[in-house]
Amino acid sequence: MEWDEDLWVLLIEGYGKAGIAQESVKLFQKIEELGVERTIKSYDALFNVIMRRIRFMMAKKYFNKMLGEVETANRFSKDMRSKDILPDVVTYNTLIIGYYRVKKMDKAEKYFVEIKGRNNEPIVITLTTLIKGYMSVERVDDALKWLKELKSFGIKPNAITYSTLLSGLRDTKKMLEA
Structure with a gap:
């Protein structure tokens, strides 16, 4: 039998409906071990199970793992809102960091405005x-x-803030501003 993501999604959802979120998480982790590519479908199934069980810290853990897949994280953020779960500063920071990593600063700034x-x-x-x-x-x-x-x-810049600024100003030859 050839493994495909749809089979795993069904299993994840099945364990979730049975109230066994831990097994859903184990299955989600097993997908990659067996060489099946995880897409938005498996992340979505996992988040639905986790959010149904009100496991916010676990959801954040997997949310952080999705940083490389910023659009997936963005979709999860929208799903949270649709379930009346308002993102907190940590969630927003995660999205901002994700968009920074893929150099989409206008989208990162949008979350700051939010x-x-x-x-x-x-x-x-x-x-x-x-x-x-x-x-x-x-x-x-x-x-x-x-x-x-x-x-x-009223937030004081820290050492990381200043080193980021100095490094960037140096790299762009803006010595006066540095």
């Missing part, structure tokens, strides 16, 4: 990631704008 719109307080990691992301795509002025934003929230 944080503010939901009256969540951004943390130094949020803004430092945006600064680092804009430096990585050589948009120095935008990175410096985020430094001002950081300070406007």
